[in-house]
Amino acid sequence: MSNNVESVLQKHPDAGQEHLIPILQEVQEAEGYLSLEALRAIGKHLRVPVGHVFGVATFYNQFRFKPIGRHQVTVCRGTACHVKGSAVVLDTLKRELSIAPGETTEDGEFSLEVVACIGSCGLAPVITVNKDFHAGMSPAKVERVLKQYQKKGRS
Secondary structure (H helix, E strand, C coil): CCHHHHHHHHCCCCCCHHHHHHHHHHHHHHHCCCCHHHHHHHHHHHCCCHHHHHHHHHHCCCCCCCCCCCEEEEEECCHHHHHCCHHHHHHHHHHHHCCCCCCECCCCCEEEEEECCCCCHHHCCCEEECCEEECCCCHHHHHHHHHHHHHHHHC
């Protein structure tokens, strides 16, 4: 078990099953994702079968089971973004990064995710990279934004 997982579990010495979701959230925050090793440790700590822990974790979209890239790219596919061209933005990102939504580039630099709405409809189409918003996206802008983050990764 990693030190991060152990540290989270130590903060919850008498935790019961009702603490499962907050513990999953804390472990994911600390580790970046939920490994099978982490799920087993959580189950053991809470005295619940690992199958139950996995079942709860897979039920919620917020939990990841693979490491994400250094730069998390999120594409809004809400109505306003769709109408203003988010499909072509997504296609450009998939082509430029050579990954599909839910995947991470081989070098671990970028992960790609699609969400139903980011909540910035007036700026459509919108993507985020990490927590930075990029509005009025187009294929040309996608290429510029990716280059900006690729440069950040080298410094």
